[in-house]
Amino acid sequence: xxxxxxxxxxxxxxxxxxxxxxxxxxxxxxxxxxxxxxxxxxxxxxxxxxxxxxxxxxxxxxxxxxxxxxxxxxxxxxxxxxxxxxxxxxxxxxxxxxxxxxxxxxxxxxxxxxxxxxxxxxxxxxxxxxxxxxxxxxxxxxxxxxxxxxxxxxxxxxxxxxxxxxxxxxxxxxxxxxxxxxxxxxxxxxxxxxxxxxxxxxxxxxxxxxxxxxxxxxxxxxxxxxxxxxxxxxxxxxxxxxxxxxxxxxxxxxxxxxxxxxxxxxxxxxxxxxxxxxxxxxxxxxxxxxxxxxxxxxxxxxxxxxxxxxxxxxxxxxxxxxxxxxxxxxxxxxxxxxxxxxxxxxxxxxxxxx
Amino acid sequence: xxxxxxxxxxxxxxxxxxxxxxxxxxxxxxxxxxxxxxxxxxxxxxxxxxxxxxxxxxxxxxxxxxxxxxxxxxxxxxxxxxxxxxxxxxxxxxxxxxxxxxxxxxxxxxxxxxxxxxxxxxxxxxxxxxxxxxxxxxxxxxxxxxxxxxxxxxxxxxxxxxxxxxxxxxxxxxxxxxxxxxxxxxxxxxxxxxxxxxxxxxxxxxxxxxxxxxxxxxxxxxxxxxxxxxxxxxxxxxxxxxxxxxxxxxxxxxxxxxxxxxxxxxxxxxxxxxxxxxxxxxxxxxx
Numbered sequence: 209x210x211x212x213x214x215x216x217x218x219x220x221x222x223x224x225x226x227x228x229x230x231x232x233x234x235x236x237x238x239x240x241x242x243x244x245x246x247x248x249x250x251x252x253x254x255x256x257x258x259x260x261x262x263x264x265x266x267x268x269x270x271x272x273x274x275x276x277x278x279x280x281x282x283x284x285x286x287x288x289x290x291x292x293x294x295x296x297x298x299x300x301x302x303x304x305x306x307x308x309x310x311x312x313x314x315x316x317x318x319x320x321x322x323x324x325x326x327x328x329x330x331x332x333x334x335x336x337x338x339x340x341x342x343x344x345x346x347x348x349x350x351x352x353x354x355x356x357x358x359x360x361x362x363x364x365x366x367x368x369x370x371x372x373x374x375x376x377x378x379x380x381x382x383x384x385x386x387x388x389x390x391x392x393x394x395x396x397x398x399x400x401x402x403x404x405x406x407x408x409x410x411x412x413x414x415x416x417x418x419x420x421x422x423x424x425x426x427x428x429x430x431x432x433x434x435x436x437x438x439x440x441x442x443x444x445x446x447x448x449x450x451x452x453x454x455x456x457x458x459x460x461x462x463x464x465x466x467x468x469x470x471x472x473x474x475x476x477x478x479x480x481x482x483x484x485x486x487x488x489x490x491x492x493x494x495x496x497x498x499x500x501x502x503x504x505x506x507x508x509x510x511x512x513x514x515x516x517x518x519x520x521x522x523x524x525x526x527x528x529x530x531x532x533x534x535x536x537x538x539x540x541x542x543x544x545x546x547x548x549x550x551x552x553x554x555x556x557x558x559x560x561x562x
Numbered sequence: 563x564x565x566x567x568x569x570x571x572x573x574x575x576x577x578x579x580x581x582x583x584x585x586x587x588x589x590x591x592x593x594x595x596x597x598x599x600x601x602x603x604x605x606x607x608x609x610x611x612x613x614x615x616x617x618x619x620x621x622x623x624x625x626x627x628x629x630x631x632x633x634x635x636x637x638x639x640x641x642x643x644x645x646x647x648x649x650x651x652x653x654x655x656x657x658x659x660x661x662x663x664x665x666x667x668x669x670x671x672x673x674x675x676x677x678x679x680x681x682x683x684x685x686x687x688x689x690x691x692x693x694x695x696x697x698x699x700x701x702x703x704x705x706x707x708x709x710x711x712x713x714x715x716x717x718x719x720x721x722x723x724x725x726x727x728x729x730x731x732x733x734x735x736x737x738x739x740x741x742x743x744x745x746x747x748x749x750x751x752x753x754x755x756x757x758x759x760x761x762x763x764x765x766x767x768x769x770x771x772x773x774x775x776x777x778x779x780x781x782x783x784x785x786x787x788x789x790x791x792x793x794x795x796x797x798x799x800x801x802x803x804x805x806x807x808x809x810x811x812x813x814x815x816x817x818x819x820x821x822x823x824x825x826x827x828x829x830x831x832x833x834x835x836x837x838x839x840x841x842x843x844x845x846x847x848x849x
Binding site: 294296 | 741746749752757
């Protein structure tokens, strides 16, 4: 199965909620839509699902134009952030509902429901009603419905967002194998960069109603195509600064200097934007190539085995994320060390240059 | 060892006084009347459960109770489905929402005796807009002061006009609180409009509808003002509902003992039916 979006847009009143977007989504891996709340993930999913009309463009499934087809005929499934099940039906009937509507034989329904229930460990709960289930079980019921239906495309719209931490991890580990080998295009929307990295596959980064970059998840994490993509795919937010290239040297905020190598060295002199991930800005020197930055610590956080510090640097706020517990003091000047080899460089138009 | 502080009881006292003065003490005076024969000059004679027996075996009470159940049953059967249908056809967003809501709320804002008077005049055969139209334009003999059927139709129509809005507003509140995601799920499944109503809207409206039915049951079972102004219980006794009969007995005949016993029986029936209905409707949610 392939799901092809060709120059699709969505209009609400005078506003374009989805700006011209083209994507080719395929079976065999997760297709992650990553972006913050309001970036258009749900809007795009509703377009693909046929719940909202296209303003322009085409949607193709296996080459067949489905743009005008209604939701039911597209044969898709949608799992929401909220646990959406029919309130007064048992788990069995909930899973069976799309099959019943499709007019499938009773014995076949029985088999399909039981198979899906087994995969999602819902067998003992088949005769309960949604309100008698925990949140995790309710969401599993919604997933089982998507699996039993054997639809051509499955849209998971932040399906784990309302689950508690443990359940989230458990279900997230199971998800890829649940859909493996089922032939459906799986689209997974999330606002958490970490989740995209854990799910792997392909990722489309979304910002302000359009896709800023699409490609294999690990690759676009390593090589953000533009400043916005670098920012979308980073948590805590990526550190951004303005540098001037002078000869073979980059100068940041007038005082931090480092020699440029490779592609970056070949760029013409002038102003560029540099971006570096928080985990490459550390409170200790780790190599002789390190560049020293000095800033005032604004906020510090300890989470598990990591320390993070937000500090004022130049006229921006930067973040340092380091392993271990580091005793930052708020309001104090602190030295940080950045590894220039991990810098991303962008031109005046925001696109990657090195 | 922890000492138990009893001062918290003071916090309960205001409620206790309030309930005592507005419910318990008035009700105890009724209980008091219901077990005694009362004469002028404050003479009381013990009657025991005699009045209760008399009321429960009297044909007059049975007839009034029957009319009461018929009235309440009819208005529930009409108002609840009608209210749901109107709520379903109201817009969910946009300019017309407040317009619809205000239109719906209007009948409920009119004082009850005014509603009775309005419908009385409205249906008068010679000067009422509806009465004149029916009698003189359509040639249908319609006079609720003569014909029990006409009186019943008028009384029911009046209540439907006055109170369907309550069901509409509650059902509408239930409908708008259903997240869009449910409708999307139904769309994806290809569920019909009927299936959406049966499996999403109705279950999601269950709680508000329970309240709506309960309120309509209690209000219609205790209804007095509107039919009293409209028909005064006539023609004959054909629209003498329980409360009208009770007032006749207590204030018309000044039979305080039987009237007190009847009040308590009346109260017990209202309470019992409400309790039974509520328990049945919510028993699913409890376990």
